[in-house]
Amino acid sequence: MSEQAIVATADVFDASDAGDGAEHAPKSGVRRPPPMIEVASVRRAKRTIALVTILVPTFGTALALGLAVARGIGALELGLLVGMYIVTMTGVEVGFHRYFAHSAFKGGEVLRALLGVAGSMAAQGPVIYWAATHRRHHVYSDTKEDPHSPHVRKADSGSEQRFTSRLAGLWHSQMGNMYTDHATNVMAFSADLRRSRLNVFIDRHYRKWVLFGLILPALIGAAVERSLYGALMGLLWGGLVRIFVVHHIYFANGSFSHMYGGRPFKTDDESTNNYVFGVPTFGSAWQNNHHAFPSSANLGFKWYQPDVGYFIIRALAALGVVTSMNRAPTAQEQAGKARIPAQAVRL
Numbered sequence: 162m163s164e165q166a167i168v169a170t171a172d173v174f175d176a177s178d179a180g181d182g183a184e185h186a187p188k189s190g191v192r193r194p195p196p197m198i199e200v201a202s203v204r205r206a207k208r209t210i211a212l213v214t215i216l217v218p219t220f221g222t223a224l225a226l227g228l229a230v231a232r233g234i235g236a237l238e239l240g241l242l243v244g245m246y247i248v249t250m251t252g253v254e255v256g257f258h259r260y261f262a263h264s265a266f267k268g269g270e271v272l273r274a275l276l277g278v279a280g281s282m283a284a285q286g287p288v289i290y291w292a293a294t295h296r297r298h299h300v301y302s303d304t305k306e307d308p309h310s311p312h313v314r315k316a317d318s319g320s321e322q323r324f325t326s327r328l329a330g331l332w333h334s335q336m337g338n339m340y341t342d343h344a345t346n347v348m349a350f351s352a353d354l355r356r357s358r359l360n361v362f363i364d365r366h367y368r369k370w371v372l373f374g375l376i377l378p379a380l381i382g383a384a385v386e387r388s389l390y391g392a393l394m395g396l397l398w399g400g401l402v403r404i405f406v407v408h409h410i411y412f413a414n415g416s417f418s419h420m421y422g423g424r425p426f427k428t429d430d431e432s433t434n435n436y437v438f439g440v441p442t443f444g445s446a447w448q449n450n451h452h453a454f455p456s457s458a459n460l461g462f463k464w465y466q467p468d469v470g471y472f473i474i475r476a477l478a479a480l481g482v483v484t485s486m487n488r489a490p491t492a493q494e495q496a497g498k499a500r501i502p503a504q505a506v507r508l
């Protein structure tokens with residue numbers, strides 16, 4: 162989603178009757194403006210951006226793998242992939258998700274800028290739009306208005322028993338929604354974020370941050386190898402392959418972590434705690450914990466649910482960069498939402 166599309170969605174919402182929202186009643190029953198901009202030109206723009214965002218990293222990854230087979234790879238390529246993965250996964254999970262979308266912790270403007278830029282480099286959309294779409298996911302989770310539910314077939318036809326239906330749902334939530342979904346109505350979900358000039362600045366210059374996330378590893382590759390081939394390796398492994406990997410691992414939050422895994426808490430959605438993606442998503446795949454207690458800074462409630470994102474927040478707090486954070490739910494609060502009360506006592 163580009164900054165033009167953001168402006169367009171806001172303008173379109175201000176200028177049009179995108180509907181009265183009656184057919185999009187959220188689970189809470191609270192009346193809201195329409196969650197989506199159902200306007201053809203906005204949808205076309207979103208589709209073009211989605212295609213570029215999906216296809217360019219995919220082709221880059223294919224090229225990188227081809228070159229790796231032909232010429233091999235070394236510490237530089239893997240180092241840049243891992244290093245840039247850590248930076249951008251922190252940006253998107255600690256920054257976009259917990260800081261911007263949920264205000265789970267607080268810090269100064271420098272922290273906000275760093276998290277905003279690092280998250281933007283993940284190429285998942287500008288920060289205000291991302292936060293709006295994520296809040297829409299929470300309000301309408303696993304209904305037709307959810308931007309990326311894997312249960313879309315169930316919402317449509319009331320059934321997803323067939324394996325192919327589940328597969329189609331997983332594809333929709335993993336990637337397909339980027340192309341097919343209507344644009345989120347930013348003003349309905351992120352009006353508060355638009356009041357910060359710094360947020361708007363980070364949001365409007367989204368493409369530059371994405372580009373920076375490609376140029377930086379290319380420059381490092383060139384400096385280390387002292388060659389153009391080193392720059393190409395940096396661009397591919399620290400840039401496009403990294404975007405491809407972060408995309409697919411992070412998008413598993415919406416797909417696998419709403420279909421497979423434990424559901425210790427009663428929530429009015431299908432969120433699960435997924436043990437495959439828990440660590441690689443830096444804790445975001447503890448989705449059932451998160452949907453039950455969305456404002457908590459800590460998403461891993463048990464010792465076997467490591468939360469890398471929370472570890473980073475605590476490290477930043479120890480350095481004085483994070484000034485306050487929302488506490489995790491108490492055992493009593495967790496027991497109140499437990500699906501099986503007897504188990505809750507041991508939470």
Ligand SMILES: [Zn+2]
Nearest residue numbers: 414415432448
């Ligand atoms: Zn979710």
Ligand SMILES: [Zn+2]
Nearest residue numbers: 263295451455
């Ligand atoms: Zn969330």
